[in-house]
Amino acid sequence: MPLLTFLDRDHSIAPAGFSRWRVPPAALAIHLSIGQAYAFSVFNLPLSTLVGIDHAAPDDWKLSTIGWIFSVAIVFLGLSAFTFGRWLESAGPRKAMFASACCFAGGLLAAALGVRWHSIAVIYLGYGVLGGIGLGLGYISPVSTLMKWFPDRPGMATGLAIMGFGGGAMIGSPLAVALMAHFRTASSMGVAESFVAMSALYFALMMFGVFTVRLPAPGWTPPIGAGAANRARAARAAEAPRDVHVDRAIKTQSFWLLWAVLCLNVTAGIGVLGQASPMIQEMFPGSISAGAAAGFVGLLSLANMAGRFIWSSLSDYIGRPRTYAVYFALGAVLYAAVPGVGRAGSVTLFVAFYVVIMSMYGGGFATIPAYLRDIFGVRHVGAIHGRLLTAWSLAGVAGPVLVNYIREYQIGRGVPKAEAYTVTMYIMAGLLVFGMMANARVRPVDPSLWWRGTHE
Secondary structure (H helix, E strand, O other): OHHHHHHOHHHHEOOOOOOHHHHHHHHHHHHHHHHHHHHHHHHHHHHOOOOOOOOOOOOOOOHHHHOHHHHHHHHHHHHHHHHHHHHHHHHOHHHHHHHHHHHHHHHHHHHHHHHHHOOHHHHHHHHHHHHHHHHHHHHHOOHHHHHHHOOOOHHHHHHHHHHHHHHHHHHHHHHHHHHHHHHOEOOEOOHHHHHHHHHHHHHHHHHHHHHHOOEOOOOOOOOOOOOHHHHHHHHHHOOOOOOEOHHHHOOOHHHHHHHHHHHHHHHHHHHHHHOHHHHHHHHOOOOOOHHHHHHHHHHHHHHHHHHHHHHHHHHHHHOHHHHHHHHHHHHHHHHHHHHHHHHHOOHHHHHHHHHHHHHHHHHHHHHHHHHHHHHHOOOOHHHHHHHHOHHHHHHHHHHHHHHHHHHHHHHHOOOOHHHOOHHHHHHHHHHHHHHHHHHHOOOOOOHHHEOOOOOO
16 A cells, blocks of 8 residues: 555655655654643543533542543553553554554554443543553654764754653643533533544644655765854764664663653652642642633643753753752752741742743653663664653553542641651652662673674
């Protein structure tokens, strides 16, 4: 079939004169689409009143039940990245992006059926499982391709794409709200219709990425710009490859240290991100309205997105180990200082601290692929990155559990809500200290593990 032939890796090779700057928009189209997952919470309240419409009826789902939709999706993001990472390297980016588009759009359609049938299990299977598989495939599919096109600036390249995942909520949230308002009737919240419309819109945007992405031709090298810095980067990019096969990479100490680095950085950030709105209202009672809290969440999303590009680009100049050292050292100090800032009543400092923290949270996601490339080479980095993302699956559950359950335990013991996050913030600071220790122990792999072309 012509479509299947078009998707083949061999048909994805760029022709002579192809500009590598056409590839980041293709990657961005995929990540902006699947980044809608960060905006799924806008559906939580409408899903909790599907039967009662203007109030929660006895047959409606609880918010705690609905909250598992996002968690299941993140778990399957990590599991699918782990499972299909190696297949991606042989299938090529086009086929992987197409599979991602089909799964993600199909998951939204299945979720629409779940809403129609009022079956939470179908929504779990649709958006959570099928959509989560689409998230994992879409997340890793552009990474190794971008690093092949930008061996001189791998951090910047991956930051450009992964920035889109952090910023997907900026499109997904207002889009979902507008669609639900358009489709809402006296007997419907408009959720199912919104899922169907978003499925079509996101599939079209992701297909732009499928048709645009290309692989560099064998032997292609990046152009050398003027200046000593450009020449130095080009020289590093032209070094003999030091690729490590994925099966060997996951048996090294450096892989598991980097797994811990990602897991601890994400655990410290994702729980706070999910609890940001009630946290700022409870820590500053009477000073922060619900509208101001929503603005705080939006600001954190911007910091998350910007940090993915800024920090990963900076890592090309100062190196990945130093960049992560900054994440962990500065992050630990800021987390430990948050309770004192809350007691002092300084909203400005509180917001500033969390903007920096969230920028480093996003930066950690964008910098890790380049870190893997530095240690294990570019040939199998997509598959290795896929294995590493299981750390995200664990952190996606551990972070919210730490924040929510410790808060409930503290309040249950009579601690005022404004003080209920103190222990959590100190725990997060401690996690980042452990992350800093893991990062300090990462070392280049033994040359005996370099890929010699004897196995694939």
